[in-house]
Amino acid sequence: MRSLSETSSVKQAGGRLMDKVAMITGAASGIGREIALTFAREGAKVVIADLDQQAARRTAAEIDPTGKRALGVAMDVGNEEQVEIGMGQAIQAFGRLDVLVSNAGVQIVGPLVEFEFAKWKKLLSIHLDGAFLTTRAALRQMYKQNSGSIIYMGSVHSKEASPLKAPYVTAKHGLIGLAKVVAKEGADRGVRANVICPGFVRTPLVEKQIPEQAREFGISEAEVVKNIMLKETVDGQFTTVQDVAETALFLAAFPSNALTGQSLVVSHGWSMQ
Incomplete structure (x- = not known):
């Protein structure tokens, strides 16, 4: 994996996301972190939203110690109040929101016949409730601007199924449906919505x-x-975190509504459509 020093420098004029504002959930580590680094490298101002507030702030500070181009906020995406507060902080800091990457997620595996209802609800809350709450909050600002791009972190399991992953497969399939609705509702307000479907990262x-x-x-x-x-x-x-981040960059920077309501598989050919 590339170091922060190698990835966080902002390109000069010409970066594909120059001065765009992007919020990435679950961005203190893993795929979300790499997306944040890639967006920052391409000129975006980034909001690192994560359940771990200290980790979010550390990642933001490493991207930009001055705080002018990176902000870390605490966010449990399944908590309506925290989502609203975090979104408000982002907009207050940067004045707009151009990209939302709904990336926060967990995995809990086990046979369906033994799966605890509480664990089922927890996983769906993070993946689906979180996507809904962050989308709703983002759309309010994007509609004011008449522009925006929402990117959901799906999975090959948005299209395929595997044993022991009933709630995860259910949630990831659901994100494709949500993206299609957002694409339909947001079209006349300049808002696009798409899903990235990685293989195993x-x-x-x-x-x-x-x-x-x-x-x-x-x-x-x-x-x-x-x-x-x-x-x-x-x-x-x-699949690597860089593979996914480059796909997110492609979707975030795409210039028109020609690419909306779609799901793009990034899986070394594991799932072919």
């Missing part, structure tokens, strides 16, 4: 799944990686 979220699935299936961790996670790829490779 070796983040802490995926690292946690490897031993969990090894236990559930009674196989080795190496077999989980080779025969479950990467079996259907064309080259046996994990």
Whole structure:
């Protein structure tokens, strides 16, 4: 992974997101962090929204210690009040909102017949309630501007299914439906909505799944990686955080409504449409 010093410098005039304002949820680590770094490199002012407020502030400070181009805010995306407060802080700091990347998520695996209802509700709240609440708050500002781009972090599981992932697959499928509605409702206000559908990205979220699935299936961790996670790829490779961030940049910078209501798979060929 690239270091912050290599990725956070702002390009001179010509950056694809020059002076755009982007909020990325779950951006203190993993995919969200890489998206924030990439957007900042391309000239955007970035809002790092994360459940871990201190981590959000650290990431923002590393991108821009002056605070002029990066802001860290605390946000539990499933909490309506926190979403409204965090969005308000972002708009107060930067005056507008051009891009929302709804990235915050968790993974909980287990057979459906044994799955606890509380865990089901927790996962759906973060993925779906969080997407709804942040979208609603973002649209209020984007409609005032008559412009904006909303990007949802889906998954290959937005289109496919795997054992032990019932709530995750359900939630990720749901994001495609939400994006299509936002694309329809937001079109005449200049707002686009799209979904990125990554394959397995070796983040802490995926690292946690490897031993969990090894236990559930009674196989080795190496077999989980080779025969479950990467079996259907064309080259046996994990998707990288950089792959996903570059896709987010492409969608955020796209210049027209020609690309809206779509879901783009980034998976080394694991899922082909």
